[in-house]
Amino acid sequence: MYLFKQKDELRHYLNTAKQQGATIGFVPTMGALHEGHLSLIRTAKAQTSLTVCSIFVNPTQFNDPADFEKYPITIEKDIQMLIAAGTDVLFLPAVAEMYPEGLSAPAPHYDFGALETVLEGAHRPGHFQGVGRIVHKLLDIVQPHKLFMGQKDLQQCLVVTRLLPLIDSPAEMVICPTLREPDGLAMSSRNMRLGPDERKNAVALYQALSYIKTGLAKGGSLPDILAAARLQLQSSKFEMDYLDVIAVKDDGIILSPEQAVTDLPMYAVVAARMKGSPVRLIDNMQM
CATH class of the missing domain: 3.40.50.620 (HUPs)
Known part of the structure; x- marks a missing residue:
């Protein structure tokens, strides 16, 4: 090299x-x-x-x-x-x-x-x-x-x-594609800054995104699914900047699901940090 x-x-x-x-x-x-x-x-x-x-x-x-x-x-x-x-x-x-x-x-x-x-x-x-x-x-x-x-x-x-x-x-x-650890946490350089307990708890982000994907696949109500996923993260001691579902147009413009037609790619997106932690983590998952 x-x-x-x-x-x-x-x-x-x-x-x-x-x-x-x-x-x-x-x-x-x-x-x-x-x-x-x-x-x-x-x-x-x-x-x-x-x-x-x-x-x-x-x-x-x-x-x-x-x-x-x-x-x-x-x-x-x-x-x-x-x-x-x-x-x-x-x-x-x-x-x-x-x-x-x-x-x-x-x-x-x-x-x-x-x-x-x-x-x-x-x-x-x-x-x-x-x-x-x-x-x-x-x-x-x-x-x-x-x-x-x-x-x-x-x-x-x-x-x-x-x-x-x-x-x-x-x-x-x-x-x-995003690569993930065996427990589902998205690989990130910022993971190096997590303490052992924080690292174990960080998988809650992946679990929340998976919950949203599963709920939507079953035809659930998006507002209800998001509310439950946000509650999951709060119970896991996360403070969220956002947890939402978006659509992405061909030109890269981000839309809310309510603005989107059904054939646009949809993603659940999250940014959060654990209470007391300076490490801000982000992740997303295509629906």
Whole structure:
């Protein structure tokens, strides 16, 4: 595996590879890697001839400075995992390399529409502008043929899908299924911050989503099902930012089920933290 810390050196290497016929698959991450990330690497390797992974904890997408400071950093372990997975290239830039203009310099504004006003957008103001800013920079450097991201961050996937035409990127977005632990908890770097009791209790998120899916499949009333699922999470000592069911249009716009036609993809979505815990967890499940 080749490791680059300078964007110009990476560009030169990838341009040479493309001239020799390589197709580039790109997996952007913030590190603290787990099997979910490695599944993206494997998918990229299956669909393209040269797989690039980036590790960069992006400060502009954290609306909570404490969350940024506590984000888990496991670089040495991450590198070994990427080598074992057969990753071709790792891009490991410093903040100054990605933001030579400084973090407080004026930044582009991306029109993500209503995606910035609902769910994660409503609870993390400025978050998706930060995501757009760093993904735009990374895509300019890597210029991949395909971009691989995980469904666990569903709304982020929708934002980046909307970003691609805004920046005239020809990259094809590939959204990969969420990987889960044996008990159903969605794999996440933030799980590393959970204590043993919190980790055991966190499965309640998966159970609530499963309850909603089962209830809707049986023809139950959506308001009643959601009310019962929210009560389940409250009894498991969770405080929710949201637990809802949404529909997603082809253009990535999120609708409430009442606005949706029946053939649109539907998802149960949740963001919550256990009482007394600083760790905010998100998950979703297609209905």
